Amino acid sequence: MPAGEEQGRGGRYSIALPRRSWYPACTTKDLGRRRPLAIELMGAPLVVFRDGHGEPGVLVDRCPHRNAPLSGGRVHQGSLECGYHGWRFDGAGRCVAIPGIDGAVEGRRGVGTHAAVERDGIVWFWSESDEAPTGEPFRLPDLGSGTREVVLRYDIDATMHAAIENTLDVPHTAFLHRGLLRGATPKEIHAVRRPIPGGVEVQYHGEPFGIGFFRPKSDTELVHLDRFVLPCVAQVEYRAGPWLQLVNTVLHLPLSEMRTRTWFVLRANSQRLPSPLVQAVIRLQGPRVAKQDVRVLGSQMANVRRFGGELFSSTEMDLFGSAVWRLLRHAEQGDDPPVIEPRQTTFRA
Amino acid sequence: MPAGEEQGRGGRYSIALPRRSWYPACTTKDLGRRRPLAIELMGAPLVVFRDGHGEPGVLVDRCPHRNAPLSGGRVHQGSLECGYHGWRFDGAGRCVAIPGIDGAVEGRRGVGTHAAVERDGIVWFWSESDEAPTGEPFRLPDLGSGTREVVLRYDIDATMHAAIENTLDVPHTAFLHRGLLRGATPKEIHAVRRPIPGGVEVQYHGEPFGIGFFRPKSDTELVHLDRFVLPCVAQVEYRAGPWLQLVNTVLHLPLSEMRTRTWFVLRANSQRLPSPLVQAVIRLQGPRVAKQDVRVLGSQMANVRRFGGELFSSTEMDLFGSAVWRLLRHAEQGDDPPVIEPRQTTFRA
Amino acid sequence: MPAGEEQGRGGRYSIALPRRSWYPACTTKDLGRRRPLAIELMGAPLVVFRDGHGEPGVLVDRCPHRNAPLSGGRVHQGSLECGYHGWRFDGAGRCVAIPGIDGAVEGRRGVGTHAAVERDGIVWFWSESDEAPTGEPFRLPDLGSGTREVVLRYDIDATMHAAIENTLDVPHTAFLHRGLLRGATPKEIHAVRRPIPGGVEVQYHGEPFGIGFFRPKSDTELVHLDRFVLPCVAQVEYRAGPWLQLVNTVLHLPLSEMRTRTWFVLRANSQRLPSPLVQAVIRLQGPRVAKQDVRVLGSQMANVRRFGGELFSSTEMDLFGSAVWRLLRHAEQGDDPPVIEPRQTTFRA
Numbered sequence A, B, C: 001m002p003a004g005e006e007q008g009r010g011g012r013y014s015i016a017l018p019r020r021s022w023y024p025a026c027t028t029k030d031l032g033r034r035r036p037l038a039i040e041l042m043g044a045p046l047v048v049f050r051d052g053h054g055e056p057g058v059l060v061d062r063c064p065h066r067n068a069p070l071s072g073g074r075v076h077q078g079s080l081e082c083g084y085h086g087w088r089f090d091g092a093g094r095c096v097a098i099p100g101i102d103g104a105v106e107g108r109r110g111v112g113t114h115a116a117v118e119r120d121g122i123v124w125f126w127s128e129s130d131e132a133p134t135g136e137p138f139r140l141p142d143l144g145s146g147t148r149e150v151v152l153r154y155d156i157d158a159t160m161h162a163a164i165e166n167t168l169d170v171p172h173t174a175f176l177h178r179g180l181l182r183g184a185t186p187k188e189i190h191a192v193r194r195p196i197p198g199g200v201e202v203q204y205h206g207e208p209f210g211i212g213f214f215r216p217k218s219d220t221e222l223v224h225l226d227r228f229v230l231p232c233v234a235q236v237e238y239r240a241g242p243w244l245q246l247v248n249t250v251l252h253l254p255l256s257e258m259r260t261r262t263w264f265v266l267r268a269n270s271q272r273l274p275s276p277l278v279q280a281v282i283r284l285q286g287p288r289v290a291k292q293d294v295r296v297l298g299s300q301m302a303n304v305r306r307f308g309g310e311l312f313s314s315t316e317m318d319l320f321g322s323a324v325w326r327l328l329r330h331a332e333q334g335d336d337p338p339v340i341e342p343r344q345t346t347f348r349a
Helices: A160-167 A170-176 A275-306 A321-332 B160-167 B170-176 B275-306 B321-332 C160-167 C170-176 C275-306 C321-332
Strands: A022-027 A037-041 A044-050 A056-060 A074-076 A079-081 A095-097 A116-119 A122-126 A148-156 A188-196 A199-205 A223-229 A233-240 A244-256 A259-269 A343-348 B022-027 B037-041 B044-050 B056-060 B074-076 B079-081 B095-097 B116-119 B122-126 B148-156 B188-196 B199-205 B223-229 B233-240 B244-256 B259-269 B343-348 C022-027 C037-041 C044-050 C056-060 C074-076 C079-081 C095-097 C116-119 C122-126 C148-156 C188-196 C199-205 C223-229 C233-240 C244-256 C259-269 C343-348
Touching: A022 A037, A022 A044, A022 A244, A037 A244, A044 A122, A056 A116, A056 A122, A079 A095, A148 A275, A160 A233, A160 A244, A160 A259, A160 A275, A160 A321, A170 A275, A199 A321, A223 A321, A259 A275, B022 B037, B022 B044, B022 B244, B037 B244, B044 B122, B056 B116, B056 B122, B079 B095, B148 B275, B160 B233, B160 B244, B160 B259, B160 B275, B160 B321, B170 B275, B199 B321, B223 B321, B259 B275, C022 C037, C022 C044, C022 C244, C037 C244, C044 C122, C056 C116, C056 C122, C079 C095, C148 C275, C160 C233, C160 C244, C160 C259, C160 C275, C160 C321, C170 C275, C199 C321, C223 C321, C259 C275
Parallel strands: none
Antiparallel strands: A022 A122, A037 A044, A044 A056, A074 A079, A116 A122, A148 A259, A188 A199, A188 A343, A199 A223, A223 A233, A233 A244, A244 A259, B022 B122, B037 B044, B044 B056, B074 B079, B116 B122, B148 B259, B188 B199, B188 B343, B199 B223, B223 B233, B233 B244, B244 B259, C022 C122, C037 C044, C044 C056, C074 C079, C116 C122, C148 C259, C188 C199, C188 C343, C199 C223, C223 C233, C233 C244, C244 C259
């Protein structure tokens, strides 16, 4: 639970952004061979491009000559070319050409570079420039052959913490997304929270199964697990026997303290239902749910700003907020993960 | 007369906003049964809605749970429902429902509430939250049966002081509204200023009678009185024997220090002219005059900002500016009203 | 060379704006008889109008009464009339009329005024108000009878220094304006820098001659001189024997520290080519080149702001940047012009 009188904390905004971590830069699909992409990490401008070997490069988005943004240029002969005077840089940030004095690039100032790796359709990068990364980026789930994927991207006016809590917040789905994600008649749900490596997980028991009008009448038990994994992954997992396996992995890139880019990587599979149908349902419902969340998070952030800070209070249903906050906060300060104590609760949704 | 070298005051902007006072929130007409209204008082976000008894409620516009604006929600079963998780509040700011744990609302944090009263077609509220009001809101004038009313609303980029001075400023009407409010040929006018309870009044003698093309040729004497009453009412009163009784009561809500919402409540009656004609003339001329004022006040405010503050000078025609300023300033500081000395002057308008 | 680690300077933005100087206010063509023009000099709002004698007047853009912008008014009977209460001012800033008390303007506060002079189609004004100017404004070049002129105006998000360097920067033209200003095949160019009174000049030898598709095949030697003259003039001069005399005089008005108004006064003449053709080519190419520069300068400025300041590095091709910076900086501080040491270099463009 972030800032607020009931938590006795002094902080006014739920801003905690771990460094020395892997963050998502863009999807494989978004990164072409010609156009560089401009992104930001915690307010620092970066440019992403594909170098001469087809590998992603992530550089500080500033030409060392006259400081024009390299993202305003283009990829030329496998290097990134500034749009002002045509200086070119490779994926390691080294200056490789200056028009007019092409040969004389030795010893020229280069640009800072971030380690990058591309896997599971995502370009990941290390948050520190000119530093060797540790560990691996988060792996996306493999749901087996026949899996369908839909990726949605949104830029949200929200702290990363607020965006993560929103994704993992079951009570709001029963209200805000009524009729989209859940049925009209709430049922009693039993929730069990437990720690996982580098994160926290909640399992929900007794939940009705359905996504919009897609509600097979059967006695299939629904397995529903939500989890957060440091520093930026929220995951919602549904398993309904042979009917559906659905995992929504939400990746967060903190563009700045109060603006967050999110990718919803929705993967689904079914042994009973035809793949095109599964994909069609996700494609239909996903954006509706996401747009409601983007809107409400933006109005929450705007209101918190109007009041000059947060003053939150919580109930026993808010199982993720405080746990995610403590995990982010410890990671930001470079501490070991805190102990997330197990907890159980029952509510209607 | 506010900030400026000729006044020897140190203040740079004419900002003086009395607290512990009644201010207008909205009109009866604007407040429906379903949609709450968002307003601001001196930068503080408030929400206005109609509760289960049809009474107006004015609450602090922040849900105590995750701080979403309550004005983004709706009125449901007579209480105000947040659009994020569906928490509900009554007109006294008490939490009356939380979806998922409906019964368990005892002791939950509520929201601040402002005393409110609805009369004369206006919803008034007390400027302090959770405080018992003193005194009564300003009463609108009763011009007898057959009275027609037109209400116009404008949000102006102006301090409340500048907006009030503009409404009560006769010299600018002769210039800015030439041909709308006044004839092409100026006449000599004698003005007498005197104090009234909680305010100041000026009576004008010798003025030509007419509103646009509505200028009955007669020897009817025109009685013209302008007045300011603390904290937020400017009133312009014309009485031309049996031809016309016209009172323009301008109510001000200081949204912030430099943005002011105004309602022009124009009421008119006539024993000679048909009511529909009177109303048509007001409806035609009112918005034209008001739009010119909104525009000029906005450009005045923008220019004062460009220069980083005010540097005003005045003439003997400026009878209201300094009197209104002193009244506002004393009221803001909780002092007794200052003595507004009587004054007379003559000019052409 | 302005701010940046390689220059060892502490300043973060290349902002140096000489005072006690002549700056361009507007063109003769832009200043009509009725409508005043609003401009800014280093953030100070000014109004330009034509007085009763047809002479340009440059006043502080604030009515002394209620601080409305005089530029929002009109020119009436040869004086500048405020749009709020109709106060009027002459070209010397004296109050000459107040509606209502027309006769009583003696001793009223006037407005600050700047010395102004109109010549070569430009209205120039002195940067200090209420001060006698010294020296003369810059004279535009006379290219003899048959000269054609095109004037382009742009407001650029750039420091004046960055705008001037851009105009005088040959390397970027070979890259950014490829195909517009220069041929596809770069040639070796020898550049010689030398000081001139109140400025600096570079002569380029060995340059190919051509403007877009206008490239006469001949062995005509191209004389190309670029120069900067304090405080605000950048000039590009091409002389190609009887084929072309082209001088682009770029006048800069620093609206604020990071926003600069520029006029490209393009004058051209030819003994061989028909005047309409010369003018058509300028009219066609000029805006294309200028728009590319406006865009890249804006993105440079935005990026420098994103990074909170400049971090430039230079090559031996950057002959103007540091010289212009030192000239501006000394002039800003009221010092004598610095010694600009001669320098030579060779590059391909």
